[in-house]
Each structure stands twice: as structure tokens, then as C-alpha cells.
Amino acid sequence: MTPLICDSYDNTISKNETWTATATPFLQGISTSMFGSSAILDYKAAGLIFKSVLNGALSATNGQWAIWGLFSTTAQSQSQFTTTGAAAIEAQYLALAANAPNSAFNGLILYTPVQGTQSVGGMPQEFIGFNPVPEPGSLMLLGTGLVGLAGALRRKFAK
Structure with missing residues (x-):
């Protein structure tokens, strides 16, 4: 199961609602995100907060309110925003x-x-997720490095 956290306080989802979402690597997805590339620093902070929630450095409640506040003045005006620090x-x-x-x-x-794929209401929420599986590009780089290492060892032992 992929852990998720919402970044859009002002959007809602309803029970049994369906919609389509694009899933993109985090930094790449910011340019087409709900809040756009002008919010890149906010997105980066949200990503780091979420990782801190996942590793136990922050509680989910405190991290969630901090993320919501990055993107919503409505969230910032709620009492929970203050009480969670x-x-x-x-x-x-x-x-x-x-x-x-x-x-x-x-x-x-x-x-x-x-937009337009939701079954009810307005625009659904945007989520940040975490998947620790390496991306294909990382695996390709690892594979290339291992092939190079094997070639170097082969030449060394062939002498």
C-alpha cells in the first residue's frame, strides 16, 4: 500500500467518489500540479514534511496541518493550525x-x-505519495556501473 498525504485543504472528496489523477515523480510533477511551478518551494517543503511524517520525526496531524498551510490561507486560519505548531x-x-x-x-x-474526471462535486484533492522502489533510470545507472566494474575486473584478471 502506498502512503499518501493530502496537500489541498480547500478541495474535498466524498465517499465513493471517483476521479483520475496523474502520477508523476515528485519534482517532475510540480510543473503540472494543482498549485503550479510558482509554488515549487512550498511543494519541496511539503515533500520533506511528508518524509518526516513517514520516518516518525513529525506526527501525521502536525505534518498534515503544516502541509495544508503551505497552500491554503483557509487552513492557516483554523485553530488546529496554531495548536499543532x-x-x-x-x-x-x-x-x-x-x-x-x-x-x-x-x-x-x-x-x-x-479536471473533469471527478464523479461528483468540484476538483478533488491532490496527494503526495511515497514509493521506495527505485525508478527505472536509477536501475539503468546501477546496471551500467556494474557492467563497467565487471569489465575492469575482467581486464585486471586477464593479465
Whole structure:
């Protein structure tokens, strides 16, 4: 099962609602995301917050409110935003995101709803997911490295 966290407080989903979403590697998906590429730093902070929720450094509740607050002034005006310390979490992770290497976002997937595919209501929520399986490009790089290493060892032992 893929763990998910919602990033769009102002959108809702209903029981038994269906829709189509595009699933893209996190950094690649930001350009076509719900909030667009102008929110890249917010998305990066949200990704790092989600990883901290997954590894137990943050509670799911505190992390969720911090992520919602990155993208919604409505979320920021809720009492839970204050009681969870979400503003401080946001500030901390926005600073981390500004200098985080792209590798910090490995395994994250952005699930962006496709407008018009929802079965009821307005635009559904967007989700960030995590899948620790390496991407095909990483496997190709590993394979190429192993072939090169095998060739070097073969030449060394052939002498």
C-alpha cells in the first residue's frame, strides 16, 4: 500500500467518489500540479514534511496541518493550525527545502487530479505519495556501473 498525504485543504472528496489523477515523480510533477511551478518551494517543503511524517520525526496531524498551510490561507486560519505548531514546522521545512538536493525527494510521487474526471462535486484533492522502489533510470545507472566494474575486473584478471 502506498502512503499518501493530502496537500489541498480547500478541495474535498466524498465517499465513493471517483476521479483520475496523474502520477508523476515528485519534482517532475510540480510543473503540472494543482498549485503550479510558482509554488515549487512550498511543494519541496511539503515533500520533506511528508518524509518526516513517514520516518516518525513529525506526527501525521502536525505534518498534515503544516502541509495544508503551505497552500491554503483557509487552513492557516483554523485553530488546529496554531495548536499543532504548523507555522513553525512550515518555516523550518521551507528553509530546509531551499537548499535540499533533488535526491531528498527520491521516492515521492505527486498525484494530481485531472479536471473533469471527478464523479461528483468540484476538483478533488491532490496527494503526495511515497514509493521506495527505485525508478527505472536509477536501475539503468546501477546496471551500467556494474557492467563497467565487471569489465575492469575482467581486464585486471586477464593479465
